[in-house]
Amino acid sequence: MRRKDKNISDEAIIEHILHTADICRLGLVDKDEAYIVPVNYAYSNGTIIIHSAGNGRKIEIIRQNNKAAFEIEGGYAIETGEKACEWTTKYRSVMGKGIITIVTNVLQKKAGLDLIMKNMAGARMR
Known part of the structure; x- marks a missing residue:
């Protein structure tokens, strides 16, 4: 990071950003092409949870290459x-990288979707 004075290293602040931010941008690599897609997300116990349809470009890329980068702001x-x-824009963001795991267990999927809805709507959905 160029502006070291803007770098956030306090874990509590990072956790707060991850729990309260609005959007996650997921960066993937499709063969030799970068692909970035905004996704709804939740953060829980060191894991970023995103939703994906069962087909489409995003999930097909993940099936081929599960390495990812993200930016949450x-x-x-x-x-x-x-x-x-x-003029300037003030914001807080967290950037990182990791490995995506596709969840197949129905109960884990439901729990993940509940967390995403809680993050988006402030409450679980029925």
Whole structure:
């Protein structure tokens, strides 16, 4: 990171961002091409949980190459200024990489979807 003064290393702050941010951008590699897709997500016990349909480009890429990168962000606000170069966007983000595991167990899938809905809606859905 270029701006070391902006780097967040406090685990509690990182956990807070992961639990409260709005969006996750998932980075994958499709053969020799980068592919980034925004996904709904939840964070629990060191794991980022995302949803995917059973078919489509995202899941097909994951089946071929389960290595991924991600960027999660939230808390953004635009700060204005008198001149264009004084405008900026404030936000907090977490970036990382990992291995995707496709969940096949129905109970684990339901638990993951419940967590995603809690993150999005603030409550479990029926």
